[in-house]
Amino acid sequence: MHHDHLRASSLLLGSVAAGWLGWSGDLLSLSLAAGFPLLWSHARTRAQALTVSATYFMSASRGLPQGVANYYASDIWPGLLLWLIASTGFVLVHTALWTDRSGWRKPLRFLIACVIMAVPPLGILGWAHPITAAGVLFPAWGWWGLLAMTLILLLMTMRHWLIAVIVSAGFWLSSSAIATESAQPALWHGIDLKMGVSLGRDQSLERQGALMAIIHRSVSHHASRTVVVLPESALGFWTPAIARLWQRELSGTAITVIAGTVVVDADGYDNVLVSLNASGSAIVYRQRMPVPGSMWQPWLKALGDRGGARAHFFANPVVDVDQTRIAPLMCYEQLIVWPVIQSMLHDPDLIVAPGNVWWTRGTSMMDIQRASAKAWARLFGKPLIMAFNQ
Structure with missing residues (x-):
């Protein structure tokens, strides 16, 4: 006994x-x-x-x-x-x-x-x-x-x-x-922010201007042709006005911005990544697996309600941005297995991992997400670009 x-x-x-x-x-x-x-x-x-x-x-x-x-x-x-x-x-x-x-x-x-x-x-x-x-x-x-x-x-x-x-x-x-991490692409830069809960909820021109200023400061010492990655939800709700504002701001530059935003319609919303440059903008990625419970709420439809983020389970495992084939892993997708495995089947050039993790303060969850993304990047020998908001 x-x-x-x-x-x-x-x-x-x-x-x-x-x-x-x-x-x-x-x-x-x-x-x-x-x-x-x-x-x-x-x-x-x-x-x-x-x-x-x-x-x-x-x-x-x-x-x-x-x-x-x-x-x-x-x-x-x-x-x-x-x-x-x-x-x-x-x-x-x-x-x-x-x-x-x-x-x-x-x-x-x-x-x-x-x-x-x-x-x-x-x-x-x-x-x-x-x-x-x-x-x-x-x-x-x-x-x-x-x-x-x-x-x-x-x-x-x-x-x-x-x-x-x-x-x-x-x-x-x-x-x-032995150091085995892949070298970072010289033209790609992830920007971490510390804007807390306000990121994605502050739609003001002042907030958009602050993000643009951060980008310009971050690329001032780099080559003019640069791809900058901002965290999940960085731009808030996606509207034609926001698209025009960023296109005007980026005119005359060779900067491409990849940023998280939300596309809302009558039935719910998509958590997406958009690509912005002087030529225009486009939605390049729709999140395959939003956070269950807080974002993805499939029971709402069964109850006759609307809302919640849509899950595009096996959609867009890789996307092309600035002549580069990237595997996006947005926030929660960094913690589970099938999104990265599906993406690696397409042999991308690099992994892009944005997140909006202000709500994890006081926990190790952000560090766990980072470690998980790094582990997958190391396994497949892929460069990793991360951009987190705390």
Whole structure:
């Protein structure tokens, strides 16, 4: 009995560490997330598998309650409820697929769980996916790195799990000792802002002028032909007047601006990226997966209501801007698996990752998003342009 309690306590503490430290926002610590399948496979009962899955996921997503409270300017209780709801998919999948039978069954079932949590519908809540650690252990390996990471995760669930731990540690030491990040394109620049909740909500000419001034200052020391990336929601609501204002401001320059904005119609809205230059403007990307709950609210239509952001699940995985093929990952898309995998199938030139994360203050969520985007960029050897508003 004492041995069983010790084992259960060890699994609990291990899953907390894998979630908390693995998803701390430090890039190299992401490799600790690969320990989750080891802990899951060592559960002796389905109840233990449930506990391991829940503590791992909830430790990894621990910033959600505070983030929800910040977003809605409310107390912590709605955030705690959403935290529990968000964990349900991950926990139920891994609990249902757990087995105490040895041999090939455990790795096969874990592989099925990995796939289910990587693609819609349950992949919509597929945060903290351990496959993300591929970019840490196998930088620049691309699809071979993704395959190698999958094999590591499956080996973690088998009798020879110690081999997987030793191999992972060796690759971690090798990758952490060698700088492998791709060089930034000289003509592309991401601009971080600290405009808080007002970004996207302040539609005044003064705010547009302030953004333009920031852009001109940022490119003053660079070549005249420049692509500048602003955060998600930077321009607020997209209107013809805003488009004309920016075109007039950029006339006579070779600057192209990629910025987040919102296109509203009678049925809801699209969270998009627009491209602006002296020649005009165009919507170049419609977000594939807005944040569930706060933005994407599919139940509204079922209730006969309107509103909420539309999800363009598998649309526009890559877009062309200024003769460059880019893979956009807007905010929430940096935390889940299928958008980046779909984009990489088209072999883009670089990844563009904007976000509006003012609501994550007091949490590690912004750092986690950055680390996740960096991991995917490292895995496929792609330059990464980020632009965040805090």
